[in-house]
Amino acid sequence: MHCPVCGKDHICFAHDFSSRRHEIFSPCPDCNRIIRNKSGPPDDSPPPPCRCGKAFIDDVYARLYLLLVDAGLFSGDEPLSSVGTPLIDPGIFLRSPPFLPSRSLLLISSVFDADTAHRAYHEVPQISGILKEGTNPPGIGDRTDVLPPVSCEQELLCGCDVRADLFPTSKGTVAVYKKQGAAHIEFPHGSDPKIRSVEAAIRRVHPSIFVDACSGVGTLGIAGGILGVHHVLLNDPWYAAAFFSAFNLLVNKDSLGLDGCTFSTDLPHLSHEKVQDDPISVAEGYGSEKVVEVFQGRMEMLSPLIHDHPVLTVFDPFNKKQFRQNQSFLSGWANTVGGEVFIP
Numbered sequence: 001m002h003c004p005v006c007g008k009d010h011i012c013f014a015h016d017f018s019s020r021r022h023e024i025f026s027p028c029p030d031c032n033r034i035i036r037n038k039s040g041p042p043d044d045s046p047p048p049p050c051r052c053g054k055a056f057i058d059d060v061y062a063r064l065y066l067l068l069v070d071a072g073l074f075s076g077d078e079p080l081s082s083v084g085t086p087l088i089d090p091g092i093f094l095r096s097p098p099f100l101p102s103r104s105l106l107l108i109s110s111v112f113d114a115d116t117a118h119r120a121y122h123e124v125p126q127i128s129g130i131l132k133e134g135t136n137p138p139g140i141g142d143r144t145d146v147l148p149p150v151s152c153e154q155e156l157l158c159g160c161d162v163r164a165d166l167f168p169t170s171k172g173t174v175a176v177y178k179k180q181g182a183a184h185i186e187f188p189h190g191s192d193p194k195i196r197s198v199e200a201a202i203r204r205v206h207p208s209i210f211v212d213a214c215s216g217v218g219t220l221g222i223a224g225g226i227l228g229v230h231h232v233l234l235n236d237p238w239y240a241a242a243f244f245s246a247f248n249l250l251v252n253k254d255s256l257g258l259d260g261c262t263f264s265t266d267l268p269h270l271s272h273e274k275v276q277d278d279p280i281s282v283a284e285g286y287g288s289e290k291v292v293e294v295f296q297g298r299m300e301m302l303s304p305l306i307h308d309h310p311v312l313t314v315f316d317p318f319n320k321k322q323f324r325q326n327q328s329f330l331s332g333w334a335n336t337v338g339g340e341v342f343i344p
Contacts, residue, residue, distance in 0.1 A: 004247060004267050005179060006160035010103065010128075014175035014252045017090060017166055021173070025088065025098035028052040033099075036062060038081040049125070054099040057086065060126045064107070067123065071116040084109025087180065089128055089163035093190045100126040106163050106180055108133050108154065117157035129159030131181050138182050140238050140275055151238070151274055154181035164251075167192050167219055170199055171226045172255050176248045178217040182240035186216070194344035195223050198314060202227050205340050207312035209233060213299040213333075218245035220314050220344065225256045225292055229312075235279060235295040235302050239270040242296035246283030249292055256292060258285040270296060277301060300329070303336045311339030 001011035017024075027033065031050045036042055036058040045066065046059035055063075064083050068074040074082075085108040088098055098104075102125045110133040112120065117130040132155040140151045154161075161180045166173050167188050174195075198220050202210065210229040212221030214236055221234035222245075234245045249261045264281040279297025286292075295302065299315070313333065334341050 001250070003160060003162050004243070005162045008160065010160070011162075011177065011251070012090075012164070012175070013250075013254070014173055015254050017164075017175055018173055021090070021092055021166060024090065024092070024101065024104070025054075025094060027054065027056075027099045031056065031099050033097075034058065035097075036080060039079045041065065041076055041078065042080055050099075053125075054101050055126055056099055057097050057105070060100055060105060060124060061086075063124050064120055064127075067120055068111060068116065071113075071119070073111055073113065073116060082111065083107070084111065084130075084133070087163060087185065087187070090175065091163065091165035091187050093188050102126060103128040103159075106131065106159075106161060108180075112157055114157050121158040127159060128163065129161045130157045131155065131161055132157055137184055138180075139184055139241070153240075156181050165219075167195055167223070169195050169223050169226055171228075174219055174223050174226060174255070175251050176217045176219050176222065176244070177251060178244050179240045182238070183217060183244070186219070194220060194316060197342070197344040198223055199227055201312055201314070201340065201342055202229060205310060205312045207310050207339065209306065209308035209311050211235070211302075211306060211311060211313040211337075212245075213302060213313055213315050214317055215245045215294075216241050216316065218248045218294070220316055221245065221292075222248055222252050222256065224312075224314075225290065226252065230289055230291070231308050232290075232292045233295070233302075233306065234292070235297060235299060237275050237277070237296065237298050239267075239274045239276070239296060242276075242282050242294060243267045243270050246294040249283060249285040249294065253285070256285060256287070257290045258287045258292065261285040279305060299333075303333070306337050309338060311337055313337060313339060313341045315341065315343050317343075 042062040046062040210224035215234040
């Protein structure tokens, strides 16, 4: 499937990952692993990638380090860890460091300039993209009372920043793509506590509709659909979150039991109005026993769109501590929409 950002064919369906997820970052019999000291500079030149095309992550970092020294951006005394923050694609729980195939590493770094990033992309085949590290996390945070809302995105220096994370559920894997420069980092663990709490709530409530009111890229809402809820509604005020919530319906189409998906808009149009107040339709997925709707808008404005009962609503804001203090909002939602409301 083609990427909605770069147009290249690097998007996989969720079922494409299921049969090979444990092989993606595993070494072949000829791969070599040398654990490097991350607190100092590399003490030798890294070997070339294995004939299988994979390279151990420490060797990829060493290649990037030497490239930064050659470009004059490192003196050669910096620790190896200062190259940047690695995000593998797809993001999965690993018990040992990965062997990276081609275009499987997105780097977030404060060190690279555009020229050196482009050089890294062409000289280090494992790099899928490099993002310029910012001072604030991407998105709009949880301050919906600030007008206009404060938003932030990280600059893409090279490549593409669309990558997937794989989250396990009791009914299979949820694969969610995101534009990482416009999304929070939420890396999978062996067992995801948020998805476990969603599973427990669905088993207890048996809802007719499951509402993921601040959906991000749709992980919990899609999990609710995979776990058997027939009507799911996902919503987020941030353009990149709402779009990829919709895009991920296609990625998880088979697991959700969808026959198709109709988009009301696309990413370029949504980017013109990055934060939306009144909810607008982004997409709808449909099947013989399934309806999944995606909106972009403020969650406070969402209640008129919710008609089915019983309702189960999950709120997963970035700043949970701040959000839990707003009990008046949670009470207001419960009174307006009804059903059960919970924060995972």
